[in-house]
Amino acid sequence: MPNSFNQSDSYLATAECVTEGHPDKLCDQISDAILDAMIAKDPFARVACEVSVAMGMVIVLGEISCECYVELPEIVRRVIKDAGYTRPEYGFDYRTCGVLVSVKEQSRDIAAGVIQSLESRTGEAYDDVLDKTGAGDQGMMVGFACTETPELMPLPITLAHKLCRRLAEIRKDGVVPYLRPDGKSQVTIEYSRGIPRRVVCVVLGAQHDPGVERGIIERDLFEHVVKSVVPVDLLDSETACYVNSAGQFVIGGPVSDTGFTGRKIIADTYGSAYGHGGGCFSGKDPTKVDRSAAYMARYVAKNIVAAGLAEYLELQVAYTIGKAHPLSLSIETFGTGKVADEVMLELIGKHFDFRPEAIMRALDLRRPIYRQTAVYGHFGREDLDLPWERTDKAQTLRREAGL
Numbered sequence: 001m002p003n004s005f006n007q008s009d010s011y012l013a014t015a016e017c018v019t020e021g022h023p024d025k026l027c028d029q030i031s032d033a034i035l036d037a038m039i040a041k042d043p044f045a046r047v048a049c050e051v052s053v054a055m056g057m058v059i060v061l062g063e064i065s066c067e068c069y070v071e072l073p074e075i076v077r078r079v080i081k082d083a084g085y086t087r088p089e090y091g092f093d094y095r096t097c098g099v100l101v102s103v104k105e106q107s108r109d110i111a112a113g114v115i116q117s118l119e120s121r122t123g124e125a126y127d128d129v130l131d132k133t134g135a136g137d138q139g140m141m142v143g144f145a146c147t148e149t150p151e152l153m154p155l156p157i158t159l160a161h162k163l164c165r166r167l168a169e170i171r172k173d174g175v176v177p178y179l180r181p182d183g184k185s186q187v188t189i190e191y192s193r194g195i196p197r198r199v200v201c202v203v204l205g206a207q208h209d210p211g212v213e214r215g216i217i218e219r220d221l222f223e224h225v226v227k228s229v230v231p232v233d234l235l236d237s238e239t240a241c242y243v244n245s246a247g248q249f250v251i252g253g254p255v256s257d258t259g260f261t262g263r264k265i266i267a268d269t270y271g272s273a274y275g276h277g278g279g280c281f282s283g284k285d286p287t288k289v290d291r292s293a294a295y296m297a298r299y300v301a302k303n304i305v306a307a308g309l310a311e312y313l314e315l316q317v318a319y320t321i322g323k324a325h326p327l328s329l330s331i332e333t334f335g336t337g338k339v340a341d342e343v344m345l346e347l348i349g350k351h352f353d354f355r356p357e358a359i360m361r362a363l364d365l366r367r368p369i370y371r372q373t374a375v376y377g378h379f380g381r382e383d384l385d386l387p388w389e390r391t392d393k394a395q396t397l398r399r400e401a402g403l
Contacts, residue, residue, distance in 0.1 A: 017185050019164045025259075032370040056091075092253050136284075141319075142270075198239065268377060286365035308398055326354045
């Protein structure tokens with residue numbers, strides 16, 4: 001993490017991503033597909049859905065309270081099919097995998113705190129509408145933005161996501177026909193005084209058909225993935241590229257590795273160089289502040305940076321279960337702020353409301369938009385129209401800050 005950008009020496013930052021065929025990401029997508037199906041029929045459904053995959057089995061677990069019915073096994077199989085597990089020779093496919101469902105209603109104790117917040121129960125509420133919904137859990141959430149990329153995201157995670165998306169594209173389009181669904185990327189960037197200077201190394205793991213020579217895989221992936229994603233000015237003669245460095249990668253997906261929802265939370269957000277809250281996002285309805293408050297924190301951070309108030313901004317917010325108002329909110333600009341932190345905090349308090357009900361209304365979160373976020377990151381997604389990625393407050397913030 002940068003320390004006010006006063007370093008005289010360079011430092012390294014690394015981030016990773018996985019494709020939609022990776023076992024953990026398969027679980028994230030199934031969890032969010034179930035959430036979308038529920039919330040499409042009942043916008044006030046309370047969903048906490050977790051999934052595990054292993055060999056030929058998918059297990060759906062969780063607590064769901066809603067006024068609708070959806071066919072869970074059908075959703076599971078559709079996601080697996082979309083991810084590319086369509087052939088028996090992969091050892092795992094959507095037609096033959098077993099689906100086990102163990103789902104119950106949300107705890108009445110938790111539900112009571114969500115439906116009627118602590119403020120409402122104690123008479124401290126001053127807004128009957130926005131104060132009524134309590135946070136669905138305790139915890140801290142983090143939002144971040146910086147000027148390293150047009151998406152206002154850290155460069156390592158941006159490149160890692162784009163590498164995996166490109167890996168999936170060339171598989172689906174038949175550009176490299178021997179690829180299979182599972183895959184990974186990793187990127188290490190060298191920085192000097194906070195500025196990305198060069199790519200130190202790129203790592204790609206790509207599942208493939210048997211009998212393909214490693215040299216062919218290395219050539220194809222460098223040509224069709226690395227060169228199409230990594231800016232040429234960041235590559236030099238010392239940049240290393242590792243493709244399937246363990247050897248062949250024929251056995252992949254749930255056959256080779258058990259998957260669980262929520263095991264790629266750093267890949268979902270900003271990479272390892274910046275903070276992360278305690279929980280994952282996938283499978284959780286927006287009353288769970290693990291998800292909704294993290295989205296709001298990104299929205300705030302992105303607008304602050306887009307307004308030019310800071311080049312880097314990390315925001316942390318904390319909640320206790322059942323209470324509408326957050327317990328704390330703090331920011332860190334790593335020495336890049338153009339105005340005092342107190343000014344930024346005052347503007348945040350004026351223009352952004354972190355109560356769960358206010359977040360859900362401001363970002364229109366009670367709708368089925370979540371499965372699309374379950375792979376290739378929740379933030380910096382210029383390919384998706386996500387409300388927390390908008391910078392509609394930036395001009396107002398800049399004007400009121402006097403810049």
